Structure formats: structure tokens, C-alpha cells
Amino acid sequence: TCANMFYYCQAQEIDVSEFNTSNVTNMYQMFSSCSSLTSLDLNSFNTSNVTNMNSMFSYSWSLPSLDLSSFNTSNVTNMGSMFYRCKSLTNLDLSSFNTSNVTNMSGMFRDCLKLTSLDLSTFNTASVTNMANMFNGCTRLTSLNLSSFNTSNVTNMQGMFSYCSSLTSLDLSSFDTSKV
Numbered sequence: 001t002c003a004n005m006f007y008y009c010q011a012q013e014i015d016v017s018e019f020n021t022s023n024v025t026n027m028y029q030m031f032s033s034c035s036s037l038t039s040l041d042l043n044s045f046n047t048s049n050v051t052n053m054n055s056m057f058s059y060s061w062s063l064p065s066l067d068l069s070s071f072n073t074s075n076v077t078n079m080g081s082m083f084y085r086c087k088s089l090t091n092l093d094l095s096s097f098n099t100s101n102v103t104n105m106s107g108m109f110r111d112c113l114k115l116t117s118l119d120l121s122t123f124n125t126a127s128v129t130n131m132a133n134m135f136n137g138c139t140r141l142t143s144l145n146l147s148s149f150n151t152s153n154v155t156n157m158q159g160m161f162s163y164c165s166s167l168t169s170l171d172l173s174s175f176d177t178s179k180v
Contacts, residue, residue, distance in 0.1 A: 004030070004032070008033040012036050012039075013040075014031075016045070017041060018044075022046040023049060024047070027050050030056050031057050033059040034059075034063075040066065042068065046072070050075060050076055052078045054079065054080045055081040058081050061086070063086055063088055065089065074100065086112050099125060100124040104130045105128050107133045115141055118141065121145045123148055124148070125151065130155070131154050131160050132158040136163055137162070141164050152178070152179070153179060
């Protein structure tokens with residue numbers, strides 16, 4: 001486990017390039033509350049066995065961007081609050097994410113105040129049951145592509161789009177809310 005490993009670390013940069021994470025299954029709050037962190041290179045991370053990424057980057061207020069293109073998320077089940085309160089993030093490319101086993105996406109992007117667009121068209125959400133507060137507080141979000149979202153197993157959508165005051169349109173025609 002790497003849970004809480006750098007929790008509340010006040011460094012501006014953390015060098016994890018020599019880390020062997022091939023056996024890690026839990027990255028819960030690994031970089032959470034690293035409020036001074038301005039850069040983080042995770043290209044060497046092997047995340048193929050990780051199941052829990054809950055709150056992994058939450059409260060990392062100063063991070064302007066994150067390159068997670070090397071992440072293998074095929075075994076992750078929990079992405080709840082993963083980017084919660086990453087209020088400096090302006091761009092987030094998650095096109096390489098495999099979310100087929102994820103059940104929890106609650107609060108995943110909550111209070112990402114500077115994100116203006118988010119393309120989640122590659123997300124497989126067939127296993128997700130909890131999407132509560134997923135985009136809550138994303139006040140600058142003007143574009144949100146949820147065309148691939150399968151919500152047939154979702155039971156909780158509470159506050160999902162609360163305070164998304166800049167969204168001008170939202171196509172939820174494919175949403176199945178029968179279990180909500």
C-alpha cells in the first residue's frame with residue numbers, strides 16, 4: 001500500500017521516478033493535501049495492480065496539470081474524489097483510462113474550479129453505482145462530453161451537476177436512471 005504516503009506533504013516537487021509500484025494495490029490519498037505541489041511526473045508508475053485510487057490527488061490545490069497517460073487503471077474499482085479540490089487543474093486528459101471495473105466515481109472532479117472542458121467519451125461506466133457530486137462545484141466547466149456514459153447500474157446521482165454554473169448545454173439523453 002502507498003495509502004497516505006505523501007499526505008499533507010508541503011513540497012513543491014516530489015521525485016518518484018525510481019519507485020517500483022508494480023505490486024501496489026492501494027494508492028488511497030497518496031498525494032492528497034499536497035497543497036504546494038506544482039509538478040508531478042508519474043510516467044514511471046506501474047498501476048496495473050491498483051484497485052483503489054480514491055482521493056489520490058485530492059486537495060492538491062496548486063497542480064496545474066497532470067499527465068496520467070501511462071496509468072493502467074484496468075483493475076481500479078474506486079476513483080471516488082480522485083481529483084477533488086484540484087482547483088488549479090486547467091487540463092486533464094483521461095483518454096487512456098480504463099474504467100470498466102470502477103464502481104465509485106463520487107466526487108471525482110468535485111471543485112475542479114479551473115477546468116473548462118472534460119472529455120470523458122472513452123469512459124466505460126457500466127459498473128459504476130455511485131456518481132454523487134461527480135462534477136459538483138466545477139463552476140467554469142462549459143463543455144462536458146458524457147456520450148459514452150452507461151448509467152444503468154447507478155443508484156446515486158445526488159448533486160452530480162450542482163454548481164456547474166457555466167454549462168450551457170448537457171446531453172443526458174442516453175442516461176438510464178431506472179436504479180437511481
